Amino acid sequence: MTTAKRDTYTPETLLSVAVQVFNERGYDGTSMEHLSRAAGISKSSIYHHVAGKEELLRRAVSRALDGLFGILDEEDARVGRPVERLEYVVRRMVEVLIAELPYVTLLLRVRGNTDTERWALERRREFDHRVAELLKAAAADGDVREDIEVRLVTRLVFGMINSIVEWYRPDGRGMNEREVADAVAQLAFGGLREAGDGRG
Amino acid sequence: MTTAKRDTYTPETLLSVAVQVFNERGYDGTSMEHLSRAAGISKSSIYHHVAGKEELLRRAVSRALDGLFGILDEEDARVGRPVERLEYVVRRMVEVLIAELPYVTLLLRVRGNTDTERWALERRREFDHRVAELLKAAAADGDVREDIEVRLVTRLVFGMINSIVEWYRPDGRGMNEREVADAVAQLAFGGLREAGDGRG
DNA sequence: AGAGTAACCGAACGATCGGTCGGGACAAGG
DNA sequence: CCTTGTCCCGACCGATCGTTCGGTTACTCT
Numbered sequence: 388m389t390t391a392k393r394d395t396y397t398p399e400t401l402l403s404v405a406v407q408v409f410n411e412r413g414y415d416g417t418s419m420e421h422l423s424r425a426a427g428i429s430k431s432s433i434y435h436h437v438a439g440k441e442e443l444l445r446r447a448v449s450r451a452l453d454g455l456f457g458i459l460d461e462e463d464a465r466v467g468r469p470v471e472r473l474e475y476v477v478r479r480m481v482e483v484l485i486a487e488l489p490y491v492t493l494l495l496r497v498r499g500n501t502d503t504e505r506w507a508l509e510r511r512r513e514f515d516h517r518v519a520e521l522l523k524a525a526a527a528d529g530d531v532r533e534d535i536e537v538r539l540v541t542r543l544v545f546g547m548i549n550s551i552v553e554w555y556r557p558d559g560r561g562m563n564e565r566e567v568a569d570a571v572a573q574l575a576f577g578g579l580r581e582a583g584d585g586r587g
Numbered sequence: 588m589t590t591a592k593r594d595t596y597t598p599e600t601l602l603s604v605a606v607q608v609f610n611e612r613g614y615d616g617t618s619m620e621h622l623s624r625a626a627g628i629s630k631s632s633i634y635h636h637v638a639g640k641e642e643l644l645r646r647a648v649s650r651a652l653d654g655l656f657g658i659l660d661e662e663d664a665r666v667g668r669p670v671e672r673l674e675y676v677v678r679r680m681v682e683v684l685i686a687e688l689p690y691v692t693l694l695l696r697v698r699g700n701t702d703t704e705r706w707a708l709e710r711r712r713e714f715d716h717r718v719a720e721l722l723k724a725a726a727a728d729g730d731v732r733e734d735i736e737v738r739l740v741t742r743l744v745f746g747m748i749n750s751i752v753e754w755y756r757p758d759g760r761g762m763n764e765r766e767v768a769d770a771v772a773q774l775a776f777g778g779l780r781e782a783g784d785g786r787g
Numbered sequence: 788a789g790a791g792t793a794a795c796c797g798a799a800c801g802a803t804c805g806g807t808c809g810g811g812a813c814a815a816g817g
Numbered sequence: 818c819c820t821t822g823t824c825c826c827g828a829c830c831g832a833t834c835g836t837t838c839g840g841t842t843a844c845t846c847t
Contacts, residue, residue, distance in 0.1 A: 388835045394826060412699045415615035419805060436744075440805065468800080494695075498613045533775075535770045537763075542776055546750020547743045554742050562739075570735045574743055595794060595818065619835060630797045723847080 397445070398436050401426060405443045406489045410445050414444060415451035415500070440501050444493070448507040454483040455514050470530035473521045474572055479566040480548050485555060490554040514517070515545060588709040598646070601636050604636040605643045606689045614644060614693070615700070623755060641703050645694070654683040671729035673721045674772055680748050681768040683761040685755060715745060722742050744775050 392508055404426045410418050418438060423430040436535060458464055463475045484491045494511065497504040519541040525531045531540075555567065562570075604626045608617050609651040619640060623630040629679055660662055684691045694711065697704045719741040725731045731740075748771060755767065762770075 411698070413613065413615050415613050416700050418803075420803085428824090429826050430805090431827080437826060450791070459713055498611070498616060498750060500612055500616050535773060536762075537765070539770050540774065542750065542754050543747045543771065546753065547747040550742065550746020550749065553746065562736075567739075570739050571743065573735060576739065620833085628794085630835090631795050631797080634836070635794060640840075 388490040396428065396436055398424065399435065401436050402443060402446050403489075406447045406493055409447070410489055410496075411490050413496070417460070439499060440551045443534075444497075444501075445503045445557075447490050447498065448494045448503070451487055451490040451513070452507070452510050454491070455480065456510075458483060459517055468530065469521055469524035469528055471529075473525050474576060476518060476521060477544065477548065477575060478572050481551065481571050482564045484548065484551055485557070485564045485567065488552060488555065488557065493551055495549050515541065518545070547571065547575060596626065596628065596636055598739045601633065602643055602646050603689070608687055609644070609647070610692050610696075610755075613696070620777050641701060644697075645703045646688050648694045648697060648703070650727055651687055651690040651708050652707070652714070655688045655708075656678065656725070658683060659714075659717055668730065669724035669728055670723055673725050673731075674776060675777060676718060676721060677744065677748065678772050681751065681771050682764045684748065684751055685757070685764040685767065688752060688755065688757065695749050695752055715741065718745070745773075747771065747775060779787040 405422050406415075406423045412421065417440075418566055419430050419433060422440075423433060423441075426433065437446075458476055458479045461475075461479065464472055464479070466472070467475075494507060497507045499508050500504050519538065522531065522541050522544075523537050526533050551567065551571075553573055555561075606615075608621055608625045612621060617640075619630050619633060622640075622643075623633060626633065637646075643646050658676055658679045661675075661679065664672055664679070666672070667675075679754050694707060697707045697711075698710050699705050719737065721733065722741050722744075723737050726737055751767065751771075755761075
């Protein structure tokens with residue numbers, strides 16, 4: 388087995404440390420000195436594994452974007468009634484978001500100060516647009532309410548899903564991915580008010 | 588009238604410029620040089636009006652927090668059935684969020700690197716807690732669904748509301764505060780699926 | 788006109804930024 | 818043994834960070 392070499396960093400293991408610090412302090416608020424302390428190696432040693440700070444960001448957001456766009460390639464997201472494809476995508480978004488939590492967290496916080504950040508924002512908009520089209524198709528079928536604008540609904544549902552990165556923490560006794568996905572889908576499609584009760 | 592003096596900066600007018608730049612580049616990503624260029628005065632002149640960068644942040648998040656906590660003091664948020672008080676608070680949150688958009692935007696992006704940021708995070712948690720108690724009371728009355736955990740629902744609804752800062756832009760022909768508030772309330776309480784149609 | 792002061796400026800401060808460089812420690816292969 | 822290449826280090830680079838300071842401009846008041 389060739390993988391059992393030295394106990395040292397790879398670009399991937401270093402990335403996992405860096406992303407964690409990025410999420411705690413913010414990308415701009417994180418210095419290479421902070422990263423070196425968190426990783427336990429010197430600042431200059433980091434440059435042995437990656438080209439620089441921005442490459443770490445690029446690797447992180449790429450991983451997040453690959454996970455999200457991968458959803459759209461899955462069969463249940465491509466065939467069937469739009470409303471059911473939509474619900475599948477929503478559930479899978481929650482699952483991917485939790486599975487790749489730190490990477491997606493970082494993706495959702497980029498502001499657009501560098502080329503890498505602007506590229507990430509562009510890809511995000513592209514993904515949002517793909518899901519919005521799905522919602523529009525479901526509305527055309529009459530399967531989702533049309534009294535609220537499609538773009539607005541898309542943004543609000545995305546807001547609900549994306550907010551997961553602000554509070555979900557995978558600490559054993561908490562809820563798992565599936566449970567969160569169920570709750571999000573139920574709330575998004577079914578609403579908050581007690582079913583059959585009406586407006587008190 | 589003593590207010591018509593010179594055409595110059597006050598701490599308030601300087602703040603409005605600073606908050607805009609903070610939101611574009613992120614607080615950590617904004618230098619005093621950036622602020623001076625945006626304000627059209629020299630870097631050192633800024634210190635004539637405010638003590639420093641962090642005071643600008645503190646003034647901004649204070650304004651946002653005052654707006655939000657003010658909602659809880661309004662009569663419709665204090666008396667009546669919890670579910671109706673909750674819906675009122677949700678609508679008012681949207682309105683305040685839009686009325687004080689740049690300030691609330693900045694508040695929602697604070698990470699906790701400085702004392703000011705940690706104080707802002709603490710106040711935010713306090714506000715969230717107050718609204719969560721309202722939701723809990725509504726659930727006790729049987730007015731909102733109880734199959735989803737109260738804490739989880741609170742967070743998801745907050746996520747939906749707070750996401751407004753990510754896309755709402757007050758450009759004349761867009762929707763106004765009331766319309767957005769209606770959409771949020773309808774989606775949060777009524778759900779996405781077509782009413783009376785069920786899950787076909 | 789002259790005094791007082793609010794508003795502003797350029798230059799510079801020490802500290803820290805992201806990144807570079809030459810070299811040392813260490814394991815693998817001969 | 819010695820070479821080779823990976824991994825890491827301290828020292829240092831120019832640039833930029835938030836902030837300070839001495840001094841100038843421009844307006845108000847008497």
